[in-house]
Amino acid sequence: MREPVLVALMHLFALAESLHLKAFSAKGRTIAASFLRNISRSEEFIKLYDDYLDFYERELKENESPGLQELMVKRLGKKLCRELMLPERLVVLIRLTESFLQDGQLSTSELSFLESIANEFNITIADTKALLDFAQGLTAEWKDRSSLLVIESPETESSDELEGAWIEQNKPISGIRDKVITREGLVGKIEILHLSDARVILFKYSGSSELFINQQKAEPGLLYLLTDGCIIRGNNVSPVYFSEIIGRFYQADKPKIILQGKDISFSFGQKGTGIAPFSFCEESGHLVGIIGGSGVGKSTLLRLLNGQLPLKSGTITINGYDLHRDKFRLQGMIGYVPQDDLLFEELTVYQNLFYNACLCFGNMSKQEITGIVNKTISELGLEEIRDLKVGTPLNNILSGGQRKRLNIGLELMREPSVLLVDEPTSGLSSTDAERVMLLLREQANKGKLVIINIHQPSSNIFRLFDSIWVLDRGGYPVYAGNPIEAVHYFKTIAFHANALENECPVCGNIDTEQILRILEAREIDEQGKLLGKRRRQPEEWYRLYKENILQNDEPKAEKSLLPRHVSGIPSETRQMVVFSKRNLLSKIGNIQYLIIAFLEAPLLALILAWFTRYETESGYFFSENKNIPQYLFMAVIVALFIGLTISAEEIIKDRRILLRESYLNLSWFSYINSKVMYLFALSAIQTMLFVLVGNLILGNHDMIPAYWMVLFSTACFANLLGLNLSSGLKSVI
Known part of the structure; x- marks a missing residue:
């Protein structure tokens, strides 16, 4: 305290x-x-x-x-x-x-x-009254008991009572029943109160069982605050996890999402195993962490879950629908936030969110979209920087935590049911990392299934997870389950004397690093020095996982109703307008780009025309200039050069953003047309500036339209060639 x-x-x-x-x-x-x-x-x-x-x-x-x-x-x-x-x-x-x-x-x-x-x-008055009634034991008088949860031992029914019980269970419901969780062996009952305004969970126990919240003894009759990741334990009583409790309050009225994988595996061809056969079943409302050292396959597993990589074997289903065979039905269900930034650096925070929303909600008006964007900015805590340009990570306009929250917000605003996040805390301070993780925890509380990979979480972050998957080298899964129980599991296998001690008895912190230390523990030679060989190889940990943890009788998810999504793809014309506006604003926001784009052509024209201008002793006459053919040849080369330079990186720069937007199934035709229209317009301006400067110096005023048509058509050809190169290559270098 x-x-x-x-x-x-x-x-x-x-x-x-x-x-x-x-x-x-x-x-x-x-x-x-x-x-x-x-x-x-x-x-x-x-x-x-x-x-x-x-x-x-x-x-x-x-x-x-x-x-x-x-x-x-x-x-x-x-x-x-x-x-x-x-x-x-x-x-x-x-x-x-x-x-x-x-x-x-x-x-x-x-x-x-x-x-x-x-x-x-x-x-609030409502929370105060609920708390005082709860403390005094007056909740039995409440008419609305939706904020209460009871944990008790299941009642045994005799055969004479079964018929009456069936009638009682199947009669029309009148009023609100108590939310109930049953636990064998519990003497008495646990009451859980949800203070809806404060979003806090309170605990009170009445009975004779010896119960512990984490490692703190719960005295009967006293009230305790339950925090993320806590576990209620007792002798001969199965643990009650915080995620099970909070799910009864936050997700009771929302459709359930079940993400299930059955014996999924992946390999990098001849390079070896990427992910060893792995089965899992996770539900909406859970925050799942994928933990492991560098290079164990955490990001690869996320890319399998979002469908980017093909499975070598096994199946992944959402509510019974196959991730690969039923792509159309699962459209909009998955959101993916990669580790790298997927932002338009020249746009403001608001503009990044607004144009993303325009592509997500095609059936909404501008006012409705603005409302969604403002709400998202408020939830992300980005009000103070909404009008700041995002900038690059090097010029440091936004902090790392703000950039990460903005990246997550781009996916959250379209409300995916399954959110996959790659290394959300990478490179962040402990404060920023915790704030980002609390944002993801809040999304899980709202009914989403959130799966992230994380290298080394702090104690506070570790407690936020409902379950963790631990991977070892070679992509071998070695644990899947409750994070607090993971500490006990690995310490038990490693024969630690204090295996039952999951957290520090003084400060309550969890030493999360000990999981990886136990996994990667090395042998010791006779001189007491560490050897390069591990005590247990990944294959042995995988064998222990299959023997002790893997559930072979996991229920197969039957096909069930998928939640409806309010997002809708705009028409191809509207998509093209949005792409064009976003592209134009990003270019206008880049001063360096504008200077090069509009000064490059006239400067080249000035240099080229000046050196090809041929003067005799009697003065300069265009008709007597013998260098005009050379000038025209060089002008065509310049038009090709300018057309290629402005188009060769257009698609390459957007490639990562296009990967994120691929989940929206947007029109490639609209995107390409927006690029072509912009490039043709810019080429028209550039070639006109070139012709005006060059022809004025050469004294050829009458042929400006003809010269411009030749150079403009050449630049347009170069634009199309550059777009093809940009689409087909990973880099222009």
Whole structure:
């Protein structure tokens, strides 16, 4: 518990005793001391409590105005709000409520005090009432119990009750039933409360089983905040994972997505195995991490999942529909964010999102698209930089975290059901990495299946995953399951003495690096030096995986209804307009490109015409200029050169963006036409500038249209040739 939380509680305990609230009357110090009994520096906090109590009692004695209590609560609430985050404010309110409840039900004055504190903490009235009722055990009186989840032991029914049970289960539903999770061996019941406004999950247990939240013992009757990745355990009780709990609240009304792979494998021809046979089954609402060292096949596996690479064997299905055979039905279902930036660097943040949205939502008006873009910018936390140009990673206009969030936003705005992200935290600071991962966790909570690959996650990021897949060298899968259980699994196989200890008992952090350390542990020679040979080869880890983890009886996903997507492909004409506008704005935003494009032709004309201008002693006459044929030949060469230089990189520069947009099944014809129209227009301007400058110097005013037609048609030919080269080559170098 952070120090500001403890300081806040000492503040509130002292204020409660000074106001002579029933539970704290003359025994606030005892309550504070009992609360601090397991806290280091407890004496320091008790002294702090005494100082606060003395301060509040003196202030109340000196000023007996009727509104003083309310004023003191407001003043303290505002002070604490500047120091505590919302979850910490809830912890303070919970602990204060539990302290009041030590003396029985809440009195009117205590209830008023708690409601005032909650109001100053900016906790909504609905969440405050739900929390106080939950703490007092009054939830049975609620008519709407949709925010409650009960975990209990399954009831056994006798054969005489089966007929009545069938009728009860199949009668028309009236009202809202409790959400229930069953666990064999659980004595009593666990109640879970979802505070919808604060988006927080609370836990309370009543019973005699010994339960633990991660490694902290859960005392019966007390309230606990459940955080991402936590596990509820008990003796002879199957674990309850956070993802299972949160899925009951956030995804209850959304169509289920099941991504299933059966014995999928891939190889790089003669180069060896890319991915060894691997089976999996993941559902919507999960955040899945692919973990492993460099070069083990994490990115390759993602490219198999998005359909870019063909499978050597096996099948991948979404709700029973094959990824390769049913491409049309699965259109728009998958979003893919590669590791590299897929942004137009000359456009602003808003323009990148807007023109992407125009290609995703062809059946929407401009106002509707603008609304979606503004909402996406708000969700990504990019409001302050919406009008900044993206720029290159080198000129550092946007931070790495902002660029990564923008890349993810380009996919999120079209609402894919399955989101694949390649190395979202690569090159980011710990703060930016955590912010990006929280964004992806939020998408999973909204019902998406999010799969990412990540090299070495921090402890906080590791807890966000619902499950992880661990790959070893050669593309061998060696683990698939809960991330916290993974630590226990590898430590057990490696015969660690503390195999049951998944996290640090003092700070609660998970040493995520130990998984790879155990995987890649090397043998030791007689001198105690490390050898190059590993203790266990990837093939052995793979064998252990198949023996201990791989489920051979995974249910086959039957074909089920796929969610509808609001995105729709615009018409070919509208696509061409969007491509043209986006291309034109990106060119206008590049000052260096504009200078070269519009000064190159007249400068070359000036040089060429000046050196081919032939003057006699009697002066210059165009009809007597013997260098005109050479000038015309060089002018044609210049037109070819200019036409090629402006077109040779057009498609190559867009290649990665085209790969992302390939999931939209956009028209290649519209894209090429937009490029051709732009290049022809630019070539028309360039050749006109060339002809005007050259012919004015040479004194040939009458043949400007004829010269321009020849050079313009030549430049157009060069444009088409350059586009073909750009489309067929990976680089112009």
